[in-house]
Amino acid sequence: MNKTSGTSNNGIGYFVGNDNKSKADHVISVNRNGAVGEAFYHPYTALFGNDCRTLVLNEQYEYAPFFIAAMLWKQKDAFSYSRKLGTARLKVLRIMLPVESDGKPDYDYMEQYVLSV
Numbered sequence: 001m002n003k004t005s006g007t008s009n010n011g012i013g014y015f016v017g018n019d020n021k022s023k024a025d026h027v028i029s030v031n032r033n034g035a036v037g038e039a040f041y042h043p044y045t046a047l048f049g050n051d052c053r054t055l056v057l058n059e060q061y062e063y064a065p066f067f068i069a070a071m072l073w074k075q076k077d078a079f080s081y082s083r084k085l086g087t088a089r090l091k092v093l094r095i096m097l098p099v100e101s102d103g104k105p106d107y108d109y110m111e112q113y114v115l116s117v
Contacts, residue, residue: 033051063114067113
């Protein structure tokens with residue numbers, strides 16, 4: 001399945017049968033064109049077009065990526081057609097996440113939060 005930069009159907013534009021280097025799973029996609037700034041978590045295998053970037057988490061959790069995608073989505077109003085969320089801006093984008101006492105992201109809290117809503 002191919003991921004485009006749309007705002008509906010989790011950004012899925014159409015189904016394709018090819019296999020290429022943009023294929024990934026368990027990633028967060030962020031639209032950099034079209035519906036700029038919208039983010040989706042993809043626990044399934046998908047193909048991604050040029051209008052989005054994929055973020056791979058160092059830690060594998062089942063629900064925390066949904067939390068992180070929601071926090072990314074909160075930043076979308078800072079971007080528009082004339083101020084796109086390009087790769088350079090995405091690399092320096094800061095989002096608020098819960099942290100443990102050592103300053104590392106509290107993925108367990110994110111997991112429990114998503115399960116509670």
